[in-house]
Amino acid sequence: MIDTKGWRISPQELPGCKAEDWNPDFFIEVTDGQYGVYVYNLDELRMGDYYGKMAVFQQPASSPVPVVCSDITWIKFSGIDSALYLSLPDCLILRIPAYVKDATKPDMPFLVIKPKAKTFAFIEWNDSSIYYTFEGLDRCKIQVRELHPKELTRYKVPHRTNEVIDLGKLNWHSLALFDAALFLYHQEPTLNQL
Secondary structure: OOOOOOOOOOHHHOOOOOOOOOOOOEEEEOOOOOEEEEEEEEEEEEOOEEEEEEEEEEOOOOOOEEEEEEEEEEEEEEOEOOOEEEOOOOEEEEEOOOOOOOOOOOOOOEEEEEOOOOEEEEEOOOHHHHHEEEEEOOOOEEEEEEOOHHHHOOOOOOOOOOOEEEHHHOOOEEHHHHHHHHHHHHHOOOHHHO
């Protein structure tokens, strides 16, 4: 049994959850304890490259309410850095694998979830997203920060450090459509088309 930091979560009730001793689940309680992210069915697709299904819960920990969960949509798993909570815009940020053969969109966008609004959106990004994080500036704007500056210096694409992203300009979708996240991401116009 993993440490859920007092949150009473029943993994067996999550869609598609399979208990596997060799591949344990992971729980992340975000900064202020308002939300908990339960990552399950972890799978190593390439050496050291993990993905899992996830469920987001909100307080109270004694009877947590699932905000979203899916046995279809996967997230990139990188331990404690897998989920970031920004209090000013009240959003969770994760990474979602989005590779589709012959697609024109970048393959590792950020997934932004606003639990109270029950919506989600994407920030287009390529696989360099693992080197970045965000800082909340206000209720509508976030700023890109380097998570792994040394690794990023070796990456030969334009850096997006300090870029300010207006959350109000993202295409927001209802969490009721979360199982279709990959499809929705690829249906949105690319940055070049905007």
